[in-house]
Amino acid sequence: MVTETSDLDANKGIAYRHLSLYEVNTKLPKAPGGSVALPEGAFWLLVTGEEPSAEEVKGMTEELHKRATIPANVMTTIDSLPKETHPMTQLSVAMLALQKDSKFFKKYQEGMKKDDYWSYALEDCLDVVAKVPIIAAKIYRRTFHDGKLPEYDPKLDWAANFAQMLGINQSEDFKEAMRLYLMLHADHEGGNVSAHATHLVGSALSDPYYAWAAGLCGLAGPLHGLANQECLSWLLDVQKQLGGQKPTKERWALSKMLVVFGNSSHSEDLMTDFANKTLKEGKVIPGFGHAVLRNTDPRYMLEREFALKHCTEDPLFQLVDSCYQAIPPVLLKQGKVKNPFPNVDAHSGQLMHFYNLKEQNFYTVVFAVSRTLGVMAQYIWSRAVSLPIERPKSLPLDELMILAKKH
Ligand code: NMX
Ligand code: MLT
Incomplete structure (x- = not known):
């Protein structure tokens, strides 16, 4: 597979654009007074291949704030699910409910040129990154608490706002723990189950919402994100x-x-x-x-x-x-x-x-919020370099045995 954004070394672990996680954490901009790299900076790095300045990360945070609105029908869709529905199922359903507003899908229907795929993919991917923490917090509040969702706070960064919207711990330490968590789960090259599923579905030119909904279903497995x-x-x-x-x-x-x-x-x-x-x-x-x-x-x-x-x-x-x-x-x-x-x-x-986030059924959703950064960065690149539809040849076992004997 070809994956631009990150590369996993068996011994050294993941590198985002050739920077080890330690380098990412040291070099990338932090929140004021913080010591952990901001995840939206990691997203910038994954997408562009360049280390962002503090100003650029601030710009990215502001861009995400502008896109952080959830259509009422999506909230209604989530509310229509039984509360005992696993939070990962709720998240996958919500991702599909958001699909209605895909710009990539709309432009494709209108006859978009191949060269333009990446730019509408970028539009959708930024929207998904901006919206996913609000959806996740909404799922958390309705499943485990009183259903009241704390106000979105545009003065905060992406991760800190997610932490405060969970409504359980307003400490700076929890915000910092969330920044760390969301920065370091962001990407793990292209072959892990959720990234691969996202890539596979995206390779059919299904838009980023469809593709990530498929990936989320893979992340929900116990050998992967549910672990x-x-x-x-x-x-x-x-x-x-x-x-x-x-x-x-x-x-x-x-x-x-x-x-x-x-x-x-x-x-x-x-x-x-x-x-x-x-x-x-x-x-x-x-x-x-x-x-x-x-x-x-x-x-x-x-x-x-x-x-x-x-x-x-x-x-x-x-x-x-x-x-x-x-x-x-x-x-x-x-x-x-x-x-x-x-x-x-x-x-x-x-x-x-x-930090008082004790409901284990929700943990994979936090993983998903972070992994959104990596799979969306990968989606943009897959469309930018026109990666083809992924369609491996399969063989029945007897034919494989014959092949094995020949070699
Ligand atoms: N406990 C018990 N047995 C294990 C474990 C483990 N933690 N890890 C691997 N094995 C077994 C594996 O099931 C296989 O058994 P068998 O030959 O009977 O089928 C054998 O060891 C060889 O497996 P490996 O080649 O070492 O690992 P594989 O690449 O097949 O699987 C994992 C990788 C991650 C699925 C596997 O190590 C595992 O199931 N770990 C526990 C679940 C987990 O932590 N998953 C999270 C992965 C990270 N994430 O964030 O997604
Ligand atoms: C991941 O972060 O996706 C996991 O470590 C699984 C993997 O890389 O296969």
């Missing part, structure tokens, strides 16, 4: 096994020492037991392993660094930290996993939970 929800449930189950007792500092220190020093009493370690039990039940340990990465995910490491600054006392962070030490040896021992190390989903849930 952060699953991972937090898994961690909370471990916590429950502790008998509801708050783990003492000493307990965690001991647990880490046992692992670090390769103590043979591993099997007594709760995490190890729990991990083994999960494997015996034929399940995967969510948040560990990766189809491409062969090392700890740098997104995990950036979230860990943030947590070390902001929430080392959180029992759930201590649990995540113990898993970081305890689970790779269990997976290595099992012998079939190509990458026993944690991916980003092993940490994200803890951060959200710490």
Whole structure:
């Protein structure tokens, strides 16, 4: 596949336009007083290939504010869904409801020239990026709270406004955690399930709304975006096994020492037991392993660094930290996993939970808000360089066997 926006190295992790996530986080403009790169700056980088100035990021934020309106019929469509509908389903439905206003679709019907595809794709993609956090907040408020949606605040940046619209935590720290989260989940090259699905559907010249609705359905799978929800449930189950007792500092220190020093009493370690039990039940340990990465995910490491600054006392962070030490040896021992190390989903849930975003069913929607940046940047480029319809040849098994024998 050809993907302009980012490239995943098995050991070093994702690079946005050849900049590692650490470089992105250091070099790109921050919110006043903040220390985390603004996600709309990452979007600028992904789309243009150039590092934006503070002025350019401010311009991008303002551009998104101008487009941040949701037609009443889309809100009504969301409200017509039963509240217990999974938030990812609500988001996919909302994306299709927004499609009515696609500029790409309209222009195509009017006979748009091929050379103009990219510019109407850009229009739609900016609209989608601007609207998705409001839709996500709306889904959150109606599903888990009183349905009242806090006012949109155009004085805030894209991520901070999303954080405040969730209506659960107005602290600067939560806004900063949200900026980090949305910056680092933005893109993971073209082959991951949601980006690939978006690309595939877009290659039929379905507009960005149709394409991202397809991608969202892929992101909703437990081996992909849903893993952060699953991972937090898994961690909370471990916590429950502790008998509801708050783990003492000493307990965690001991647990880490046992692992670090390769103590043979591993099997007594709760995490190890729990991990083994999960494997015996034929399940995967969510948040560990990766189809491409062969090392700890740098997104995990950036979230860990943030947590070390902001929430080392959180029992759930201590649990995540113990898993970081305890689970790779269990997976290595099992012998079939190509990458026993944690991916980003092993940490994200803890951060959200710490800032009072505790409804796990919503976590994949937060991932989706961020990933909108990457898949939309990819869509613009796919139309700009006229990538063809994606239509791989398939073969029945017997023909493949014949081919294999020939080689
Ligand atoms: N726990 C248990 N078994 C695992 C795990 C894990 N975390 N990861 C891989 N395996 C198994 C895998 O199921 C396969 O088993 P089998 O041969 O019986 O089919 C075997 O190890 C080899 O798999 P790999 O080649 O290492 O991994 P693959 O590329 O097939 O899958 C994932 C990659 C990410 C789907 C897999 O590692 C996994 O299921 N991880 C847990 C779910 C998860 O964290 N997903 C999130 C990915 C990141 N994201 O944000 O989307
Ligand atoms: C992602 O961020 O999309 C995941 O790590 C999955 C992948 O890259 O395959």
